Amino acid sequence: MSESALSVDAALANLLAAALPITDQETCPTEAALGRVLATPLVSEVTVPPLDNAAMDGYALRLADWSAESWLPISQRIPAGSLGGELAPGTAARIFTGAPVPSGADCVVMQEDCEVNDGKVRLVTAPRVGSHIRRAGEDIRAGQTVLEAGARLGPAQLGVAASVGAVELGVMRRLKAAVFFTGDEIVLPGQPLAHGRIYNSNRATLVALLSQMGIEVVDLGQVPDRLDATIATLERAALAADVVITSGGVSVGEEDHIKAAVERLGRIEMWKVAMKPGKPLVYGRVGNADFLGLPGNPVSAFVVFCLFVRPFLLRRMGAESQPAASFTMPAGFDWPKPGKRREFLRARLQDGWAMLYPNQSSGVLTSLAWADGLVDIEAGASVENGESVRFIPLSELLK
Numbered sequence: 001m002s003e004s005a006l007s008v009d010a011a012l013a014n015l016l017a018a019a020l021p022i023t024d025q026e027t028c029p030t031e032a033a034l035g036r037v038l039a040t041p042l043v044s045e046v047t048v049p050p051l052d053n054a055a056m057d058g059y060a061l062r063l064a065d066w067s068a069e070s071w072l073p074i075s076q077r078i079p080a081g082s083l084g085g086e087l088a089p090g091t092a093a094r095i096f097t098g099a100p101v102p103s104g105a106d107c108v109v110m111q112e113d114c115e116v117n118d119g120k121v122r123l124v125t126a127p128r129v130g131s132h133i134r135r136a137g138e139d140i141r142a143g144q145t146v147l148e149a150g151a152r153l154g155p156a157q158l159g160v161a162a163s164v165g166a167v168e169l170g171v172m173r174r175l176k177a178a179v180f181f182t183g184d185e186i187v188l189p190g191q192p193l194a195h196g197r198i199y200n201s202n203r204a205t206l207v208a209l210l211s212q213m214g215i216e217v218v219d220l221g222q223v224p225d226r227l228d229a230t231i232a233t234l235e236r237a238a239l240a241a242d243v244v245i246t247s248g249g250v251s252v253g254e255e256d257h258i259k260a261a262v263e264r265l266g267r268i269e270m271w272k273v274a275m276k277p278g279k280p281l282v283y284g285r286v287g288n289a290d291f292l293g294l295p296g297n298p299v300s301a302f303v304v305f306c307l308f309v310r311p312f313l314l315r316r317m318g319a320e321s322q323p324a325a326s327f328t329m330p331a332g333f334d335w336p337k338p339g340k341r342r343e344f345l346r347a348r349l350q351d352g353w354a355m356l357y358p359n360q361s362s363g364v365l366t367s368l369a370w371a372d373g374l375v376d377i378e379a380g381a382s383v384e385n386g387e388s389v390r391f392i393p394l395s396e397l398l399k
Contacts, residue, residue, distance in 0.1 A: 005272035005279065008307070008342050014270055015283060015308055018290070019315035022242065024173040030161050033153045035214025036171040037319045042147040044164040048140035051100040056132045059114055059121050060105035061092040063129050071120040078102060092121050101133055108132035140164060150320035152214075172318040177210050178241035178289075179203075180220040180233050182249035182258065183296060188222065201298050201365055202247040209305055210245075212398070213313060225249070230257040231264055238265070238286040243316060245309065248296030258293050262286060274379065276341045277362035278304040290316070297362035303344050303374070306397035324396040326376070328388040329354040335383035342379045346371035347391065354391050368394075 006014065025039040054060065061072060075091035078084035080098035087093055087104035095101070095108060107127045115122045140146055146160050147153075153161075153169070161169060186200040187193060200222065210217050218240050223233045230249070237244040249258035259282060262268050266286035273281050277300035282293030292309055294301040314321040332353035335345075346357045346367040354375055357367040374397070376390040383389055 005274040005341075006270065008273060008275050011270060011273045011281065012308055012311065015312045016315055018269065018283065019312045021315060021318040022172055022175060023318075025170055026173050027168050028171045029168050030158060030166050033158060033161075033169050033171060034155070035212075036153050036169070036174070037214075037317050038147055038149055038151045038153060038157075038169060039172045039318070040170040041145045041149050042161060042164070042166060042169065044140050044142055044144050044146050046140070046164055047137045047142045048163050049134055049136055049138070051136050053134050054095045054097055054099050054101060054108045054132060055134050056108060056110040057096050058108050058110040058112075058132065059092040059123075060087065060095045060101050060108050061123075061127070062087065062089070062105060063107050063127055065090050065092075066123055066127055068126075069122075071117070071122045073120050074116075076102070094121075106130065106133075148320070150318060152314075152317075152319045174214065174216045175243065175313065175317045176216045176218060176241040177243045177245055177313070178218040178220055178237035179206055179210070179245050179247075180237060181222050181247050182225055182230065182256075183222075184225045186222065186248075202294075202296070202301050205298065205302060205365075206245065206247060206294070206305065209302075209310070209398075210313075213310070213317075215313065215317070225257065227257045227260060230261040234258075234261045234286060234291075235265055238289040238291070241289055243290045243292065243313065244286060245292045245294065247294045247301050249293070258282065262291055262293070266291065273304075273308075274341045275307075276339060276343045278307075278344075279341065281308060295362075298365040299346070299362040299368060302365075302368055306394075307344070310397070324392055326390050326392040326396070329391045331375070331383050331385060331387050331389045332356075333383070334385050335377060338380045338382045339377070340379055343377045344392075345375040345377065347375045348372050349391070354389055 072092040074094050075088045076084050077094040078099040079096050083100055084102040087102040093102050106129050109123050109127045113125045181203050185197055187197050189199050207217055220233055220237055223229050246258055249256045262284045266284055268284035270283040272279055278295050280295050281304050284291045294304050330353055332355040347354045348371050357370055373391050373393045
């Protein structure tokens with residue numbers, strides 16, 4: 001293990017290289033598969049839509065029967081879910097959104113562009129062949145792979161699965177993460193807040209971040225700042241889960257026991273990253289479990305989780321993941337003092353400008369509740385108001 005701090009890119013590359021996807025699979029009802037990772041490709045047995053159908057409420061007709069002054073008799077009415085008959089020449093069919101287009105019709109005109117009188121319809125605007133018709137199979141063809149293995153199943157993916165009639169899906173088993181927290185100065189909400197103590201915010205944040213990913217969380221609570229207690233809890237966590245994640249205790253102070261406990265039970269492969277906030281980041285192995293130690297400061301823990309832990313866990317889950325998208329925005333601030341580490345500043349987009357939260361301390365958790373992204377400033381760089389900066393939306397880091 002190197003004692004020197006790795007660059008952000010090198011640290012992420014090392015973590016992703018160490019992330020071995022789980023291989024255990026199971027079957028899950030489609031309606032209960034939100035957040036799961038698809039284990040096998042989903043191939044459609046049906047065509048969607050199965051027939052040409054109307055994209056609007058209106059009238060179906062042959063373009064050849066239209067003229068600006070002609071009134072076409074309405075020969076049939078076709079609601080969604082019904083099959084109409086062949087369209088008689090020189091007539092129009094009243095049709096509703098989703099209803100199959102009758103044989104012989106080659107366009108649909110929406111009702112707002114029609115006049116109706118005494119069972120006949122006249123078109124106010126000229127129609128076009130194919131207008132307002134959804135073609136059979138324009139979405140999905142029978143035999144088409146609609147979802148690839150490794151897809152994370154969100155609402156849109158589950159909608160696709162339902163659209164091809166999938167009652168259940170082959171998914172990877174849930175990744176299991178054990179968490180515990182160190183620091184004698186922290187207490188849980190609901191407990192008396194003695195002088196010099198603070199409430200444990202990292203527990204709520206970390207458990208929520210993991211749960212949002214669809215990971216099964218084993219919460220081992222708060223551990224006293226003693227080496228023996230830390231070792232015992234770490235050993236228990238490594239037996240209970242695929243990944244162990246802690247917050248706090250990863251520095252080198254006399255009361256920081258995480259690093260020593262990991263070295264006692266396993267090994268450490270990475271320790272420091274040249275970034276701010278969040279320099280201390282421990283990665284190692286304890287038994288068969290991966291170990292990730294986050295900083296104790298709440299902003300540092302959140303940012304480190306988003307930039308490193310989340311991509312690592314996605315790969316462990318067997319999910320396909322892409323780097324977070326970012327874009328450039330003009331800075332609505334000055335950052336005149338170049339730092340020695342790459343910095344990720346809490347920011348919000350306002351009227352086309354990236355604006356910073358006024359207090360960038362790693363202990364100011366309200367800055368994250370306020371922000372909608374991070375401004376990424378390379379080590380040694382300064383920023384002048386109006387200069388372009390890289391902005392990473394938090395939505396990209398949490399998707």
